[in-house]
Amino acid sequence: MGQRIEPDRVALIVEDDFEVRGLAAALLEETDLAVVETASAEEAMDYLRQHAAEVAFLFADVRLPSLMDGLDLVRTVRHEWPWVRTVLTSGGPLNDRRGEVPRDVRIMPKPWRALDVLMEAEKAAQSSRHH
Incomplete structure (x- = not known):
């Protein structure tokens, strides 16, 4: 039986x-x-503080149930860990907060299309190989 090679790059879902x-x-x-799931920006930050070097892709919802929302999270990630490819999803319009979204963050309205998510993840996986 062949050994399974564990991926060394992570997609972090928030x-x-x-x-x-x-x-x-x-x-x-x-x-x-590899996929890591978190339910809040704080959980995601805890994970990133310990494993940021492995994270290639961040897929985060804007509305999160805590003090820090998805927009706060992606702004922090782009500043602290700029190599992480970042997608922000939203079930509603961002309206007055759209200006707060960093330029290089992709905004994906809900319901998102599977192909769009896979394409972004593939780009992240490709670029992380050169990181």
């Missing part, structure tokens, strides 16, 4: 809705990235 998070995880497990 979504408080259990079903949506599970759907994103199932999708991202089809890529070369």
Whole structure:
């Protein structure tokens, strides 16, 4: 039996809705990235503080159930860990907060399309190989 090579790059999902998070995880497990799921920005930050070097892709919802929302999270990640390819998802319009989204963050409205998510994850996996 051949040994399974564990991926050394991670897709970090930040979504408080259990079903949506599970759907994103199932999708991202089809890529070369290992999948880590978190339900809040704080959980994601805890993970990043310890494992940021392994994270290639961040897939975060704007609305999160705590002091720090998804927009705060992606702004922090782009500043602290600029190599992490970042996608922000939203079920509603960002309106007055759109100007707060960093230029290089992709905004994906919900319901997102599986192919769009996979393409972003694949770009992250490709670029992380050169990181």
